[in-house]
Amino acid sequence: MLTFFKKPIFSDFRFIFTVYALAALLISIRTVFVHDANNYRIFYFSLEHLINGLSLYNVYPAQYEDHYHYAPTFAAFFSPVFLLPYSVGLFLWHFLFTGVWVYAIYRMPLTHQQKVFAYWFSLHELFTSIANSQTNPLIAAIPLFAFLCFEKKQYFWAAFFIMLGFNVKIYSLVAAALFLLYPQKGRFLAYMVVWGILLAVLPVLYTSFDRLYWQYEMWVRQLFIKSDGDKWANTSIHRLIHLFISPDIASSVIIGLGVVLFCTVYVHVKKFELRQFRLLMIASILIFQVIFNPVAESPTYITAVTGVMFWWFCSPKTWFDKTLLISCFILTVMSPSDLFPRYLRDEIVKPYVLKALPCVLIWFRVIYLMHQPMSAKDTVLADNQLVNG
Structure with missing residues (x-):
């Protein structure tokens, strides 16, 4: 195949x-x-x-x-x-x-x-x-x-x-x-x-x-x-936290903590000139605006999946990265499909918000990578690709 x-x-x-x-x-x-x-x-x-x-x-x-x-x-x-x-x-x-x-x-x-x-x-x-x-x-x-x-x-x-x-x-x-x-x-x-x-x-x-x-x-x-919608009617990190940690954590607290973590990467001013860092920022933005949206729905995940692509192109391709990518394809991309077993979708994926989970984990991985050392030689794309791409 x-x-x-x-x-x-x-x-x-x-x-x-x-x-x-x-x-x-x-x-x-x-x-x-x-x-x-x-x-x-x-x-x-x-x-x-x-x-x-x-x-x-x-x-x-x-x-x-x-x-x-x-x-x-x-x-x-x-x-x-x-x-x-x-x-x-x-x-x-x-x-x-x-x-x-x-x-x-x-x-x-x-x-x-x-x-x-x-x-x-x-x-x-x-x-x-x-x-x-x-x-x-x-x-x-x-x-x-x-x-x-x-x-x-x-x-x-x-x-x-x-x-x-x-x-x-x-x-x-x-x-x-x-x-x-x-x-x-x-x-x-x-x-x-x-x-x-x-x-x-x-x-x-x-x-x-x-x-x-x-x-x-x-x-x-x-x-x-x-x-001010139903906390159980979204597909995001909000519902994951409400399911697995506590339903009493306010959405504003979750968003606030996400914003703080998102902004921590700005301490790396010297990395701003690196294309790899800027592409990881694109990945972070695209995924963040979906997983921290308290009213996110399944159709919004084209935005997050687009962000996943830019993370993947900049990632070190470890076994962990590959596992995250495969889980994203199975749970985020394919789970709404008729090709995915209906029982698993209705009894496991939807109740436990597993469509969101890979993107949430990948976003944390993006933030981690942005805090790691990188140099100009690590930039995965040549500058002239911007013009020719």
């Missing part, structure tokens, strides 16, 4: 991109003609509500289930899609986010074989998210685009991507942690303010300033409601 997958065709980007395109096509066909998509309904009707001056955050059971949780900017930014007929927009939605994630990996400073590995390893996880018509592939791609802009000293566009992510899902702001690794920090922060204002007022294309201000008040209120 392994010999079969070593054939050159499986390393050919044209073949890989065709596989991703066909998978997106099948999901679009199934969603449009068979299952529909509640998540996309929430997105689609947000623009109509914005234009009509209705609260984006009320319940509209005749149109969709659940709530809209995004900033008003989200509805305006994706208006070119939401202005299309419903079925057309839904059909294109899956191609949009599949393409964004695939392109982000392609542009990263990785070797050809590393990109190939990332594409095949993450394939199922990506489509776990896409099948739910989620925006998570974009959330996984945004820190990568921001990283590329930082590397090229394009701080204006780095700020744009980070603020765009914030307006989709607020925990995307974690990607701003990258700016401390680069010079011209003041300029970047100024650009963050500029983009924050521009994106915040973007919805005035469809509504008045007064109604927009009111929408932001509703958004903040909705965020507090969402963050």
Whole structure:
């Protein structure tokens, strides 16, 4: 079997991109003609509500289930899609986010074989998210685009991507942690303010300033409601701690301790110039924003799995690293699949949050590696890969 997958065709980007395109096509066909998509309904009707001056955050059971949780900017930014007929927009939605994630990996400073590995390893996880018509592939791609802009000293566009992510899902702001690794920090922060204002007022294309201000008040209120969710209804380190340590530990304490541990790596100022350290920071950011999210769900794990790829490319490949990677593929990537035994999934993986466990352990491994000695010769990727990748 392994010999079969070593054939050159499986390393050919044209073949890989065709596989991703066909998978997106099948999901679009199934969603449009068979299952529909509640998540996309929430997105689609947000623009109509914005234009009509209705609260984006009320319940509209005749149109969709659940709530809209995004900033008003989200509805305006994706208006070119939401202005299309419903079925057309839904059909294109899956191609949009599949393409964004695939392109982000392609542009990263990785070797050809590393990109190939990332594409095949993450394939199922990506489509776990896409099948739910989620925006998570974009959330996984945004820190990568921001990283590329930082590397090229394009701080204006780095700020744009980070603020765009914030307006989709607020925990995307974690990607701003990258700016401390680069010079011209003041300029970047100024650009963050500029983009924050521009994106915040973007919805005035469809509504008045007064109604927009009111929408932001509703958004903040909705965020507090969402963050106060059921502690047993998430797939994250929060539920693992509540299951195996104590259900009385507050989520704010868990997040606070995670932030402190995340920030300990900044003591290694001399390592900031090492590409390996910066790629491990990308891994830490991508995994952190999922496992410490108290409302994380299974489809969000394309972001964490993307981070796992960058950890793997920088890891020393010990037996421990290999065990972690295999456990991630089995428990995180494949456990939601029909190929995984249903009994194990329903009786062991879901009750004990084993989908999250490998990513949690890998994040701690990332932090450990960032504290270990490293030198320029340890950098796994040549500088010119940034341009050619």
